[in-house]
Amino acid sequence: MKLEAKKNGKQLEVVLSGELNTLTAPELSLLxxxxxxxxxxxxxNFKECDYVSSAGIRVLLSTYKILKAVKGQMMxxxxxxxxxxxxxxxxxxxxxxxx
Amino acid sequence: xxxxxxxxxxVDNLTMVLSxxxxxxxxxxxxxKIQTQIAxxxxxxxxxxxxxxxxxxxxxVKILIESIRNNSTLExxxxxxxxxxxxxxxxxxxxxxxxxxxxxxxLGILMTKKAMDEVAYDFKEGKNILVLRKIIIK
Numbered sequence: 001m002k003l004e005a006k007k008n009g010k011q012l013e014v015v016l017s018g019e020l021n022t023l024t025a026p027e028l029s030l031l032x033x034x035x036x037x038x039x040x041x042x043x044x045n046f047k048e049c050d051y052v053s054s055a056g057i058r059v060l061l062s063t064y065k066i067l068k069a070v071k072g073q074m075m076x077x078x079x080x081x082x083x084x085x086x087x088x089x090x091x092x093x094x095x096x097x098x099x
Numbered sequence: 100x101x102x103x104x105x106x107x108x109x110v111d112n113l114t115m116v117l118s119x120x121x122x123x124x125x126x127x128x129x130x131x132k133i134q135t136q137i138a139x140x141x142x143x144x145x146x147x148x149x150x151x152x153x154x155x156x157x158x159x160v161k162i163l164i165e166s167i168r169n170n171s172t173l174e175x176x177x178x179x180x181x182x183x184x185x186x187x188x189x190x191x192x193x194x195x196x197x198x199x200x201x202x203x204x205x206l207g208i209l210m211t212k213k214a215m216d217e218v219a220y221d222f223k224e225g226k227n228i229l230v231l232r233k234i235i236i237k
Binding site for chain 2: 022054064082085086089
């Protein structure tokens with residue numbers, strides 16, 4: 001998985017390329033741990049990533065909780081058909097903001 | 100056509116497991132969307148076995164993949180000799196509660212059940228046998 005982080009003041013966009021699975025989710029987790037402090041808006045761009053397993057969902061859910069606690073916002077951008085279905089299956093499609 | 104893979108129950112072997120499944124899917128006429136649903140479900144089950152079945156040791160996981168019912172359905176069977184564990188027994192996590200309150204576990208099996216047409220478990224002759232079935236031609 002390739003992760004590209006673009007910081008702009010209190011906004012952070014992470015572009016994911018590849019598959020967010022059990023083996024790659026820790027990479028996203030590490031990056032967010034490092035880059036998230038001080039961020040108010042996080043945009044996760046899924047244009048090049050339409051494979052998300054439960055390990056990925058867990059990272060998204062904990063990141064969502066961290067941001068929510070500091071009144072921040074997490075947005076999922078360019079969510080593909082497969083990922084959308086996964087979010088629906090676990091009841092998170094209406095919870096996560098999408099753009 | 101039936102294919103079989105015997106692999107040590109290490110999470111890091113997931114890449115090899117998914118290549119085995121994808122190589123098979125390439126040989127049959129399986130839509131991309133279904134390929135992803137199958138790959139994610141296989142990941143969830145394999146990681147589950149790798150994390151719990153033989154913990155803290157490791158052991159062999161046998162994975163069989165076969166087109167059945169006139170090639171209309173794909174059947175994937177996972178067999179391990181670890182401790183008896185039926186992942187279908189656990190209650191599904193409550194996905195109606197506030198996201199902040201949600202437990203972080205249990206989502207993998209739920210995702211698998213939703214993505215597959217059938218998920219079955221049996222414990223026979225000291226072995227855990229978990230079967231996934233997905234209709235590929237409607």
